[in-house]
Amino acid sequence: MNNWSIIGHKRAVQQMQLAVEREAVPHALLITGPDSIGKRTFALQLAQAMHCTAERAAQRPCNHCSACQRVNSGNHPDLRLITPAEGKRGVKTDSIRALIQFLTLTPIESPYKIGIITTFERIVPNAAHALLKTLEEPPSYAHLILLATDAELLLPTIVSRSFQIPLRPLSRPEIAAGLVAQQEISPEEAQRLARLSGGRVGGAIRAFQQPEFLQQQLETMQLLFRVLRSDLPTRFDLAQELARDDRLVRETLEHWQAGWRDILLLQTGNGSQIIHLEDRAALEEIAAEVTLTTITQILHHLTKAQDDLYRNANTRLLVESLFLKFPQM
Ligand SMILES: [Zn+2]
Incomplete structure (x- = not known):
């Protein structure tokens, strides 16, 4: 049992929950999988578990403490999420440089400083090279979580320095059951959304909400x-x-x-x-x-x-x- 509110991806959740409890989360994580599979949700839950101040590590993320709430609202001072600007294909090199700077400064509240970069497959080579040094000699508190559709689209030097977490499409029953449990949705509608999502839970949730x-x-x-x-x-x-x-x-x-x-x-x-x-x-x-x-x-x-x-x-x-x-x- 754990407090992660994630549909599916059980093995990956267990693995990271254990790493959080043992204070052994790798400095560089690479979460891969198709669009809408749940990479960002997974990364944010992990960041929440790492920043959570609940006394017992097994209860993190508790979802109630101030740290958990600020991760949820995007206001935690030791977490930064970098995504491409609206209408742009990849994140800007300037944002990457700012993130590297952010990661080297000592954390303010948490034991960890966490940076998440989405759509990493579309990063320009210059920015990727700038990150390499951070990946080679990270400060003890710095954690970088990279999200990409496919490791094969990335620089091999980045991939080899990262701990990989591949997220795969979920089964229809897994998604349908998760939707019913989390979203106040009828079993019939959940089954239809699960079918049309092609195994991508984010797609199913988005289709339900919009x-x-x-x-x-x-x-x-x-x-x-x-x-x-x-x-x-x-x-x-x-x-x-x-x-x-x-x-x-x-x-x-x-x-x-x-x-x-x-x-x-x-x-x-x-x-x-x-x-x-x-x-x-x-x-x-x-x-x-x-x-x-x-x-x-x-x-x-x-x-x-x-x-x-x-x-x-x-x-x-x-x-x-x-x-x-x-x-x-
Ligand atoms: Zn908490």
Whole structure:
């Protein structure tokens, strides 16, 4: 038993809970996993457990003490969270330098000084190199928690100096049960959200709190069907329209990947496991028309497009070339 309010990721929670109790949390942690899997929530809970002042270490984070509350509200003086500015792809080098400075100053209240950097895969090499020295010789109180979608996108020297915590997609029952327990939600709705989340608990919670995101997910599938039915000039127009919004492109690629996995499942007789039940008929139609080779090629193109997007490729060219690779229905 522990006080972490996290859905799933049991092993990782146990591991870090034990590390907190033994005062043996590694100086550099690298939490990896797809968007919305719960990396930031995990990092903040860990920071809360480390800063918590509850007498018994096993009870941290207690969620009640002043330290816990200030971590929750983003006001703890010994914690800093660095995220890209709105509309920007990665964190700025200046923010990284400021964070390194912050980490070297002795803590004010807690025994620890903690810095969290999100979307670390999109950090510029200069900033990563600046961090390396901190990772090599960290002050005894300094802790750095890096969040990234995939360790393979990072400098190997950063990865080798960090303790890795990979977070993987959760099962549908795990997410559904967690939603019912934490969010005052009916079991039916929880099951639907768990299914559409593709194993990403953050996605399920976001879809519950902001229904427009779920709507957007369903709309991106409609866009896929439109692209498949369009001729080349129309595809160029659709690509240009989508490419205006980087974030939408990223989310669309993820939903399409789930969509094409559904097509693969339908074609291989595993239709009961598909995510997009709402679009089953349209997906079945596609499954009947394309070959297995085409599906695996498209899944490969989608993965590559997502990687390229993280590597700051030209979004419009990327979307256009992807649209041209799709078969015509
Ligand atoms: Zn506390």
